[in-house]
Amino acid sequence: MSRTTPREKAAEIFHAFIKAKGMRHTAERNAILDVVCRIPGHFDIDALRHELRARGSISVSRATLYNTLNLLAEAGLICVHHFEDRPTLYEFAYGTTGRNHLLCTECGRILPFENEALDAVLDRLAPPGFHPTGHSVEVYGLCDRCMHTPSGPVHHRETNITTHTDNDKR
Template sequence: MKLDEKMGLLRTYIENQGLKFTNQRDCIARCFFRTRTHISLDELTVKVKKEIPGTGYATVYRTMKLLTDSGLALSRHFGDGQTRYENLPATGHHDHLICVKCSRIIEFQNEKIENLQNETAARFGFTVINHKLELYGYCPECS
């Protein structure tokens, strides 16, 4: 999805909720949409402050809540005690390979795994709406 498209969706979401589209929200969303990493609130706040210096952590926090509620961002926990936010995958869902030594994170997709997941869930009568698959181990450099 293109940046403008995301910004449009955000604007719509905000208006539908009777909320207001502010400078800070615009800036925070753009900063976030630009990132390719799994960014934390602290890291994002630093970026945002470079563009709008006075911006408070609380505002970044609240805006990321908006973004996750609207489905434009995903929040995840990897193992350090921080919530990290990630952009929607370009195409379909993706999962993570995490190096336990150097903390490198690689993303991957595997449709076969997804299918098996749905099959398995169906056996228990579950309807899956989301999933999380993380493989922990050693990356090529660390093993």
């Protein structure tokens, strides 16, 4: 018996989800999921288009991209983040219950962090009758780099948002 990777498991879940909705499998949706699973950390729609092209995948329209990302979010396979002053960011989230982030208000860096104690507290906070399936916590502040820049905080925003290291086990 071979072990199922998160990517294979995500594909299984997505196929079942699509089927339950009475929709068809399409090569486009499969290609998008395949790329989404491989992008570490956050990405926006342009980064995803770029990845799809770089991997020589079939060309996909913007509408199909949005549509598929919405389906993936509905299926619980990706997280959608609407951080202040940012384009909508997406993140492959299969196998995680919470996505917590530190956001630097100066340079715009976004760093994911894990905290089991926080996750447990948040899961317990739900009122009776509500069954939490996940959460997302945003902590605003200054990152180490901005805090210790001798000339004061840098005054430009980073444009590359997918370069941070993601330590999650996937």
